[in-house]
Amino acid sequence: MPNAAQVPRAALSRLVVLRLLAVQTAVLAPHLPRLPPWAAALVAMILVWRTAATLRGWPMLAGWMRVLLTLGAFVGIYASFGRVSGQTAGVALITVMAALKLTELKSRRDLMVMVFLLYFLLVTHFLFSQALWTAAYLLAAATLITALLIDANHPGAALPLRVVAVMAGGLVLRAVPLMALIFVLFPRIPGPIWGLPADAGAARSGLSDSMAPGAISELVGSDAVAFRVRFDAAVPPPAARYWRGPSFLRFDGRSWDSGSRAGAIDAPAAELRGTGYGYELTLEPTRTPWLFALDLPARQGSPDDALINADYQLVLARGEVRERRRYRLQSYPDYRLQPSLPGALRTLATALPGASNPRAQALARQWRAAAVSDAAIVDRALRMFREQPFHYTLSPPLLGRDPVDAFLFETRRGFCEHYASSFAVLMRAAGIPARVVTGYQGGERNAIGDYWIVRQSDAHAWTEVWLAGRGWVRVDPTAAVAPERIERGIGSAIDSTELPDFLNPALRNGYRFDLRARWDWLNARWNQWVLGYGPELQDDFLRRFGIGEWREMILVMTALLTLTLSAFGLLLLRRSTPRQRDDAPTRAWRRLQRRLARAGLPQLASEGAADYAARVAAARPDLASTITAAAQRYIAARYVDSDDSRDLRALKAAIARVRP
């Protein structure tokens, strides 16, 4: 009998090897950019060499060469990473080793090893990316590997491609329900499934905790999603769509930061008026404690682990946003923030480094002398931006030692950070408390899913000035220079030659834009329901089915799995052995078997009726006569008498007399 566990050591056909190479290339390719260049080159070279060797019938590498290559690769990985384990080094090592396996692969057994190695390698991609397209790609690759596995199990020549593909596709399809079941039921631990400690250090683009000229304009090139927002009902008008982030009080003549007040957590008094906007915000990981919110969020209803700091910024009480996070807020665009300004804060908010930007300071002092009120000075400054030839551009010229002076009086070309910074400097020089606030402005509606996407390209900086009786008032000098920026987004405010493609208004219509919206919608769903399927969502979901405890859940999962597998096994069994219908005497005899089995005396499958009767008679002398009689009847009816002479009635009567 051919032993299933034995894998024939037969040589492989050329076609199978070529298929292996194709599948392996598909599995390894996404890893190549993550490898050190020499390793990527080695892997690619081996793949090419093996393909050529298979086609031309070249011999495999000699043993010593393989040993040398393997040791060399090992040492190389160690030299490149300083270790051979961990996410990147470990994956690099097995990727290279999987390629090196090709230098000796010749038997079916090797192919089997390769197939399982590839399955493992496939999963490692999730350590680097859990995006929707990765999952789709991996599913396709898993189908390919399964096809290879079918080939590997088929002795002799390679199967036709169509047969293998259909079988593999069928197998994977049949695995999908099981996959979904395990996905839903598998117990979750808090935190991302695939996140490794090493992964957390990855650099991410986004706002930082200081602002220098050029900091924001750099972000415009990135179409990465900062967060997505779903409003409960009404959507605020574009001019009110300011997403508040960190604000900066200290100016060193060139850049802004939070200064000594960083970490102050005493929230200033805020009076929220009118009707608010309720919304749910899904924030991408930022590696900062900031939670962005529409100006100005209410304290009530904000996440439990968040607080509002002294700049009225919503931040996490501890820790950072390391994984995608969803939270609900209520915001009120009509507000009065900190109507009475503490003296210390007023000092901080009007401080300027004395020697810097003298021309700007002089101009502000001049305004102060002529003005009747603080509000008039604000208007005066905004009028200057509006009336003088200021230009809103992504590529401002470089500024010198006094950037505000250079910008205001010479170049007059700048991005929002230049306007916010110089406006704040002017206000401070005029004695008005002012600070720079960074965050995002605007957003793009996704019509497919009816939500708003705010990207890094929507990053913005504006100012807040403190006016007596009104508290902190938002003043956006960019709006004075380029009102389109606020009303219609950055794409309309900047000359299209400067814009990255994805912001170009000429390209924002038609099918590409539509596709992009659909894709983002799909990604949002994926993030929310697949990657975001953490302990809380699982709890919610399972509670709907009345499963509260994870212990119960494991139990249910085991039970479901067992049932599914046994049902499947039973189905296979039924199909492979067409069940014979028992003949009439045997049907009667089965009753006796069941009765005696309950009494602890089951009949063995290989035990004849006479032997069984003798065994029962020995074990239960009280049954000896009846069981012997019944067995004789059964034997007569089944083996001795011909079909028409047999006496079923007598058999049944004899069987009925056996009463254990």
Next chain:
Amino acid sequence: MSPTSVPDLQAALAALSTIILGKERPLRLALTCLLARGHLLIEDLPGVGKTTLALALARVFGLHFQRLQFTSDLLPADIIGVSIYDSGAGSFRFHPGPVFSEVVLADEINRASPKTQSALLEAMEERQVTADGTTRALPDPFFVVATQNPGEQVGTYPLPESQLDRFLMRLSLGYPAASAERALLIEPARRDLLAELPPVLSAARLRALQAQVRTVRTAPPLIDYLLALIQATREHRSLRHGLSPRAGLALKHAAQAWALLDGRSGVIPEDVQAVFTAVSGHRLSVAERADAQTVAAEILASVAIP
């Protein structure tokens, strides 16, 4: 229990049991082999009663008995017979050899050369002998009991597998049980008792019984069971190859004979199980480190009765 009950067979078995003590099962199998018109190979040590068994069988059925001691210089003519010129009649006259007996004991068959072995084995299969262009039928019944000593290897020609197939069964008697051995030592010699044993049956009766064996019913579920067993030998891991169709037939005939001996007119699975090891043991080609007996037992235990 059934109209086919055969008291004279039971009497024959009882008579045999007085000669070979404490060996009821081998005796039954030997008798079964005779009833199924098969030949018997006994593989055992010298002195455990092989010759006595053959003699007793011949005696009980009132058959003519010849013993042939196989040696390396035994020639085919020594078995089959030889034509000698009769000067009186002026022609060659055939002197039949020992093979023309109803019961032939071929002692230590593996000592003779393959040529001589095959002369006997051919006679066993064909039940006739061709010498000098004339075909002469062997007596009916014709029953060969061959023995071989498994221990000795030097100077022997072990029977090849194809020849082993000519034997319906292979048995071994083994040492007697303690009580039987005590009786052997105390009572008069078995050969003397044998001489006093009256025939229980006749050759004609034996022929009738042999014919009756072929009429014992094998019901469809029993045929299914035989097929399942044969299939199992072909799929067993420790067997190089399984039972041939001829072996399947042999198994069926032996089971029929066993059923008749039990006084049944239909074969039941237990009958097949009773003869399975004896019939299949020498036909199974066992991979090294396995033993036919164990494999046969394994198969019997694993194949479900349909």
